[in-house]
Amino acid sequence: MPGLDPELSLEGLDDVPPLSPLQPISDEEAVQIIAGPPLPPSSVTLRDYVDHSETLRKLVLLGVDLSKIEKHPDAANLLLRLDFEKDIKQMLLFLKDLGIEDTQLGPFLTKNYAIFSEDLENLKTRVAYLQSKNFSKADIAQMVRNAPFLLSFSVERLDNRLGFFQKELELSVKKTRDLVIRLPRLLTGSLEPVKENLKVFQLELGFQQNEIQHMITKIPKMLTANKRKLTETFDYVHNVMRVPHHLMVRFPQVFNTRLFKVKERHLFLAYLGRAQYDPTKPNYISLDKLVSVPDGIFCEGMAKASVQDFEKFLKTL
Structure with missing residues (x-):
């Protein structure tokens, strides 16, 4: 500190008058002062503050997407108050020890930047x-x-x-x-979609408790799927394709497939006279394979037709 006697005791520091910002300085001292760019008084983007914040610069280097974070009104206030060494470094070490790879830190922190406000x-x-x-x-x-x-x-x-x-x-x-x-x-x-879907499976779609248990352990996303998608898929597979409950329980992947894909393939098989989903009869088409295999295998192995034939048929729909 200019003008401070190095031998001055710590007890006497409070008695040292502060340097006035208006105190004259020499030309030699003036040219040695490096002024950084002024801090934006207000901004709609965090990127305007990157040049002024070591914390933001290092977060960007980690792969944090500031354009997504700044959509949250509290984000700027939180991040601009943080000191990288004091507030962030230990959290990064904790996440790495947890098993989050270097390349995953950016995407993780972009989604949950608020973890820096948590007590370690x-x-x-x-x-x-x-x-x-x-x-x-x-x-x-x-x-x-x-x-x-x-x-x-x-x-x-x-x-x-x-x-x-x-x-x-x-x-x-x-x-x-x-x-x-x-x-x-x-x-x-939220648990509300889960509770709603459990009621839908049982009361609207007619599945038993043990059947629901089996399906969700194979396809957990069924618990949070859109209710309308579940009911429309069930209605088409059960009432149009005539697939019974027990086969849907065996192959619940059908509920995790886009309905238009199920419709396209079923209609093509029906057009060819091959829409047969009963495993006790000849030429059985597995519901699992119907929704999971690529078009080439579907056409060659199930429809016994070419991909070109399938594409021509889709244009007629």
Whole structure:
């Protein structure tokens, strides 16, 4: 500090008068002052602040997409207050230790930049809770990558969610664990669509509890799928294609397929006289393969026609 006696005791620092910003300086001192670009008084984009913020610069280098973050009104206030070394570095080390790769940090933080407002010890406690429920380190890393907000929820919330799915679906502990590993959004999203879909399966579509259990353990997304999509798919497959409940239970992938694709293939098979979905009869077409194989295999193996024939037929629809 200019003018400060190096031998001055710490006790006497408060008595040193501050340097006035109006105090004259020499020409030699003036030319040594490097002035940075002025901080924008207001801005609609975080990129205007990157040149002024080491934190933002380093986040951009990590792959954080500021154009997505700035859509949240609280984002700028949070990020511009953070010090990289003090507030961010330890969080990055925690995420890397958790299993988030360097290339995944940017996309993760773009979605959950608010994790920097979390207490690190709370995050470690939530990880410890999941480990106590026999989720492996690899399982937890996969869950956090696929559901970036997972660790932003309390232990009580996580425990209640696991209990809900185990009870409502009558699943074993292992099957409950497997379910949320495959679709960790079940622990972070609203339960209303889940409750609604469970009612739809049972009351509107006529599936039994054990059938619902079997289907959702194979295709967890059925729990959060759009209700209208579920009912329209069921109506077409059951009432038009004449596929019974028990075959849909065996091949629930049909509920995870776009309905127009199911319709196109069924109509082509019907046109050829090959729309036969009963496994007890000749020329059986598996519902699973109908919706999962590429066009070439569908045409050659099931329709016994060429892809060109299929494409010509689609133009008539």
